[in-house]
Amino acid sequence: MLSRAQLARAHHSFAQSRLFNASPSAVRPSRGRLGRVCASQSALSSSKSRALTVAASLVFGSSIALAACAFYFRAGTQKTSYATPAELSRAISELQVRLPGAQKVVTDVEVVRAYGASDNSYHPSSPHAVVVRPESTEDVVAIVNIARKFRVPITAYSGATSLEGHFAGYPSGSICIDLSGMDKILTINESDADLTCQAGARWEDINDELKERGIPLFFPLDPGPGATIGGMVGTGQHLPANAVRYGTARAEWFLNLTVVLPNGEVIKTKRRARKSATGFDTTKLFIGAEGTLGIVTEATLRLAPLLPTKVAMAQFPDVEHAVSAVQEILASPYGSNVRKPISHHVIHENPSTDLGAPFPDAYTYPYLRMCRTAR
Ligand SMILES: Cc1cc2nc3c(=O)[nH]c(=O)nc-3n(C[C@H](O)[C@H](O)[C@H](O)COP(=O)(O)OP(=O)(O)OC[C@H]3O[C@@H](n4cnc5c(N)ncnc54)[C@H](O)[C@@H]3O)c2cc1C
Known part of the structure; x- marks a missing residue:
């Protein structure tokens, strides 16, 4: 558990977390690119302020909570300046010294572009300045310290399956931390x-x-x-x-x-x-x-x-009947044993299921698949 001193330091570090990049999913689409990023940060900043106010109230008492609230609202309105091109270049040099070895610090144009884009997302892509591949917590600490020293935004990147533009780089140049190698x-x-x-x-x-x-x-x-x-x-x-x-x-x-x-x-x-x-x-x-x-x-x-699993398939004339059946089953004494009801939309798009055989007429009739774990 965190001590009070650690908690206070953690709160302080949240103010610096403007270095840590956010996805554009919570952002209004009508603004320009820079406006979008700033709006995202201030939205996060205000929600952080609320969370911190609650946390501080619980831990330190209401007067300190008010001070914390004022501090974070003020921090939310301050302009953050990120690394200049020269500083970015020095940051990359320091990363190369700290993480020696092939493919640990990559600036190849194709690679930094690929890490700033995703086929799973409809949000605009944007390349990073550099991709780094840590192997340990200590490596990540070193990367974060260099990023903070030169004010370079960071984006964490792992399985790359998220759907909301989480990987886009920051226009002034960002560090993408690829954690997929830390998989032990x-x-x-x-x-x-x-x-x-x-x-x-x-x-x-x-x-x-x-x-x-x-x-x-x-x-x-x-x-x-x-x-x-x-x-x-x-x-x-x-x-x-x-x-x-x-x-x-x-x-x-x-x-x-x-x-x-x-x-x-x-x-x-x-x-x-x-x-x-x-x-x-x-x-x-x-x-x-x-x-x-x-x-x-x-x-x-x-x-x-692990529980033994049974699979049942049922056919319904329309979505309403399928949903009613799910509601009825979930409300029954057996409801807590249902593992995953899958909607007809899924079946529509995947007529061949993992049950081994294609659903008959999957495009014509909605189906419901339910897995029930045995008692
Ligand atoms: C075919 C398909 C099916 C899917 N089905 C579902 C589903 O059924 N339900 C569902 O909820 N989602 C689903 N998703 C979405 C996706 O799988 C989830 O969002 C998943 O949790 C993302 O994990 P990831 O490792 O790919 O993270 P990433 O996409 O690499 O990153 C996701 C976010 O987490 C941050 N992040 C990554 N690593 C770290 C770290 N170590 N520390 C801090 N922050 C980090 C990133 O910066 C980013 O903001 C599906 C996606 C696909 C492509």
């Missing part, structure tokens, strides 16, 4: 049903590893193929396919995060123990933050027991 599983505690891994570990690889070792547990949040733990924390994973039974990233699946804050400090948001009534939940502050409050480098995950 560090410890598995079968008896406690938890696992600690680096943030670049992919959810499918984690589940494959557990299966290979014969451990009857799995990590139930299942977004796009290739998504990583760090990216799932970053996006908040609002709708994994298993959400009906297991909830979203905001449930208790992330027990502890190791995070590099904008001031270079490394914090752990909690201990591994599941039961803790101490203080407010710092872990949740980082869930859905899109990397703007810090870079997650490690995570301890809660695992769920």
Whole structure:
């Protein structure tokens, strides 16, 4: 858990988090590019102010909360100046010294352009100045410190499956931190049903590893193929396919995060123990933050027991009947066992399902697939 001093330092570092890039998803589309980024930052800044006011109220009392609120609202209106081209070039030189080795610091035009774009997103793309590939928390600390020293914006990049333009570079030149190489599983505690891994570990690889070792547990949040733990924390994973039974990233699946804050400090948001009534939940502050409050480098995950699964398919004449059936089942005593009802839209687009056979007339009739875990 964070001490009060650490918490105060973390709050201070949020003011510096304007270095950490945000996706354009929360931004009005009618503005120019620079306007969009600034609007995004001030939106984040005001929501941060609200969160910090609540947090400070709880921890320090209302007078300090008011002071914190005033400080952050003032910080939100100050103009941030980023690195000049000369400073950017010095930042890249320092990164090359700190991260020696082939492909650790990449400025190749094609690479920086690819990292600033995504086929999954309709938002405009924009290249980064440099892509860096850390291998450890210490590497990330070094990158963040260099970025802060030269005022270069940072974008965290992991599985690259997010859908809302999260990767676009910043026009004055940005550092893209590719965490996909930090994908090691560090410890598995079968008896406690938890696992600690680096943030670049992919959810499918984690589940494959557990299966290979014969451990009857799995990590139930299942977004796009290739998504990583760090990216799932970053996006908040609002709708994994298993959400009906297991909830979203905001449930208790992330027990502890190791995070590099904008001031270079490394914090752990909690201990591994599941039961803790101490203080407010710092872990949740980082869930859905899109990397703007810090870079997650490690995570301890809660695992769920593997249960035998049965699959049922039902055909409905229209969407209304399908939705009514789902509502009825969820409200029944068996409701909590339903794992994922899939809508007809999905089936429409994927007539060949993972059940092995194509749905008959999938384009003509809506289908509902429901997985029910056995009692
Ligand atoms: C085919 C497909 C199906 C999908 N299905 C679903 C679905 O069913 N449900 C659902 O919710 N989503 C779904 N998604 C969206 C996507 O899989 C999720 O948003 C996923 O959580 C992103 O993880 P990622 O590793 O790809 O992160 P990225 O796309 O690399 O990054 C996502 C965000 O997190 C930040 N970030 C990345 N790594 C870190 C880190 N280490 N520390 C801090 N911040 C970080 C990034 O800066 C960015 O803002 C789908 C996507 C695709 C392409």
